[in-house]
Amino acid sequence: MPIRVYYEDTDAAGVVYYANYLRFCERARTEWLRSAGFEQQRLLSERRIAFVVRSVGGDYLSPGLLDDALHVASTIESLGGASLVFVQNVMRGPELLFRGRFVIACVNLDKKRPTPIPADMRAKLEELVQA
Structure with missing residues (x-):
């Protein structure tokens, strides 16, 4: 997913503010799920499920700068019963800025508890893990 760095994404030095990498990755995961056929709003309203961040870890390797054209690459590392692990790389051309x-x-939104990933979603996600 392409990302352009705007003034609002940077700190006073014109460097991407560290927390904005998490925002970029959130957007990319949402679009990744959409491209796999699963829109978040439909999951919320029709299935009463949501995908929420349980934990996050990141490595900041090089600074993004004002007006940079970045790209977020998202892949599934593993798939569990009620969870999945995404690895996401924010790149500027071939240069890795953030992993x-x-x-x-x-x-489950009604119970506020983890729930198994629905079978149809699991089947599609399993295809993408192997791809």
Whole structure:
């Protein structure tokens, strides 16, 4: 997913503010799920499930700068019963700026508890893990 660094994304020195890498990755995961056929709003309203961040770890390797054209690459590292692990790289051309690892839990909105990933979603996600 392409990202342009705007003034609002930077600190006073014109460097991408560290927390904004998490925002970039959130957007990329949402668009990744959409491209796999799963829109977040439909999951919320029709299935009463949401995917929430359970834990996150990241390595900041090089600064993004004002007006940079970045790209967020998202892949599934592993798939559990009620969770999946995304690895996401924020790149400027071939240069890796940030690498994040996100544990995402599938949660039943009514019970506010983890719930198994629905079978149809699991089948599609399993295809993408192997790809």
